Amino acid sequence: SDSRSIPIHDDRDKLIDGLLASGFDEASCTSRFQSHLFRKASPHKPSQYLVSKLRHYEELHRKCGPNSRAYRKSMKVLHSKKKGAPGICKYLVWTPANGLGNRMISLAAAFLYAIFADRVLLVRFRDDMQGLFCEPFLNSTWLLPKHSPFWSEHHVETYRTMLKKDKASHSKRAVPSTLFLNLQHSQDDPEKFFHCDHNQDLLRNITSLILRSDQYFVPYLFMNPSFNSEIDKMFPEKDAIFHHLVRYLFHPSNEAWGLISRFYKTYLASADERIGLQIRVFSPTTTPTQAVMDLVLNCTLSNKVLPQLDTQKSVYYSQNQTVKAVLVASLYPEYGENLRAMYLNKPSVSGELIGVYQPSHEEEQKFHDNMHNFKAWTEMYLLSLSDVLVTTSLSTFGYVAQGLGGLKPWLLYKLTSNDTYFPACVRDFSIEPCNHIPPQHFCNGKPIKDFASSFPYLRKCLDFYAGVKLA
Numbered sequence: 246s247d248s249r250s251i252p253i254h255d256d257r258d259k260l261i262d263g264l265l266a267s268g269f270d271e272a273s274c275t276s277r278f279q280s281h282l283f284r285k286a287s288p289h290k291p292s293q294y295l296v297s298k299l300r301h302y303e304e305l306h307r308k309c310g311p312n313s314r315a316y317r318k319s320m321k322v323l324h325s326k327k328k329g330a331p332g333i334c335k336y337l338v339w340t341p342a343n344g345l346g347n348r349m350i351s352l353a354a355a356f357l358y359a360i361f362a363d364r365v366l367l368v369r370f371r372d373d374m375q376g377l378f379c380e381p382f383l384n385s386t387w388l389l390p391k392h393s394p395f396w397s398e399h400h401v402e403t404y405r406t407m408l409k410k411d412k413a414s415h416s417k418r419a420v421p422s423t424l425f426l427n428l429q430h431s432q433d434d435p436e437k438f439f440h441c442d443h444n445q446d447l448l449r450n451i452t453s454l455i456l457r458s459d460q461y462f463v464p465y466l467f468m469n470p471s472f473n474s475e476i477d478k479m480f481p482e483k484d485a486i487f488h489h490l491v492r493y494l495f496h497p498s499n500e501a502w503g504l505i506s507r508f509y510k511t512y513l514a515s516a517d518e519r520i521g522l523q524i525r526v527f528s529p530t531t532t533p534t535q536a537v538m539d540l541v542l543n544c545t546l547s548n549k550v551l552p553q554l555d556t557q558k559s560v561y562y563s564q565n566q567t568v569k570a571v572l573v574a575s576l577y578p579e580y581g582e583n584l585r586a587m588y589l590n591k592p593s594v595s596g597e598l599i600g601v602y603q604p605s606h607e608e609e610q611k612f613h614d615n616m617h618n619f620k621a622w623t624e625m626y627l628l629s630l631s632d633v634l635v636t637t638s639l640s641t642f643g644y645v646a647q648g649l650g651g652l653k654p655w656l657l658y659k660l661t662s663n664d665t666y667f668p669a670c671v672r673d674f675s676i677e678p679c680n681h682i683p684p685q686h687f688c689n690g691k692p693i694k695d696f697a698s699s700f701p702y703l704r705k706c707l708d709f710y711a712g713v714k715l716a
């Protein structure tokens with residue numbers, strides 16, 4: 246029988262060493278109580294200090310979150326347009342940008358920033374984000390209420406104009422009660438210096454920040470010494486920050502958990518080893534399928550993630566053949582189909598049997614589509630249940646899977662043409678996501694020449710030349 250399906254009621258496992266709060270209703274979020282049965286215990290334990298900060302945050306969220314008296318009071322003050330010092334409750338409203346992977350990494354970063362800034366995190370989930378996740382905070386909600394003024398940022402002062410005004414005036418001026426903070430990158434946009442003390446001081450007195458970002462901006466916090474002592478105590482292991490954040494925040498809803506757990510039990514649970522293969526093709530029209538297939542095979546065969554084919558024999562004689570299950574996540578059906586046919590048509594030299602399963606093939610990235618996001622979430626989660634993970638460079642979809650699973654992936658080159666690359670992939674040195682657009686200057690304006698020698702925990706990413714990540 247499969248030992249993974251026998252429920253073991255150990256609260257330490259269930260609550261991931263105190264990372265998760267006890268007291269949730271099991272039926273409303275089954276995954277919260279069952280996910281530990283689907284993966285090996287993580288070697289990365291949350292620090293006691295992190296656990297206490299999370300419990301403290303939950304308290305704040307309960308006190309200031311929607312449905313609380315303090316929330317109603319704060320909203321009344323906002324409506325009255327009276328300016329002044331912020332009340333006891335301050336808010337950070339997260340808004341989505343780009344695909345689900347981008348959204349989840351930026352939301353995780355926003356949560357950590359909310360903890361540092363004593364802000365209550367509210368999420369602006371429209372129809373396409375409905376029902377993917379359980380509520381993360383005990384006895385409260387993180388969903389932005391329907392009638393909140395924060396559903397739009399029209400008529401809200403922007404961070405950019407605030408900085409301009411700040412530069413122009415030398416005297417103190419009244420700060421707005423709500424500010425739109427766009428941390429997304431564009432060509433014509435100057436650096437934001439968001440993490441620098443002066444800018445943090447400006448933001449501190451604003452009651453509500455509406456944030457847009459598609460990046461994991463936690464590395465920024467490591468570029469300002471003011472954050473260091475807190476962050477150090479919370480996260481002694483710098484390459485497990487995202488791992489803790491995503492396991493804390495993102496629990497599949499019962500509907501998503503049904504999709505994930507049925508697929509897992511049907512195709513993956515009984516295998517001797519599980520391999521996740523994420524094949525993200527960024528420019529499908531200019532990248533031939535065969536070039537991608539060659540890259541995937543070069544990577545997996547040469548690193549012994551998958552066995553070579555035996556072209557001499559047509560049968561393999563052995564009593565106990567082990568089975569590897571390969572989960573393929575891709576927008577295109579060809580990759581799963583090719584790989585499956587390959588291992589069914591010929592034996593492998595090791596005698597291993599290779600089962601290939603691809604849950605969906607959506608053909609293209611879709612927007613404003615709830616079911617599409619359910620599929621993406623299902624596949625990120627299934628990838629995270631792998632023993633060995635292969636992801637595509639630059640893909641935030643892959644970052645979420647590696648973070649949930651606590652896995653250092655093999656990084657496939659990002660192909661945009663027919664080129665061949667050797668090696669086809671490299672093993673990443675950390676499970677953290679790469680930040681693709683780090684600041685180019687220190688807070689004092691001097692250019693940053695080298696991240697690794699300037700900041701102890703930051704390294705250049707392997708998957709994107711301009712990116713940095715924690716290690």
Ligand code: GDP
Pocket residue numbers: 343344345346347348524525574575576605607609610611617618620621622624639640641642643
């Ligand atoms: P990134 O663009 O690779 O960084 O990842 P994002 O998740 O931000 O955006 C890509 C979006 O395209 C995903 O959220 C999905 O909607 C879709 N997508 C890309 N690859 C896959 C895949 O392998 N499976 C599924 N179901 N959807 C995918």
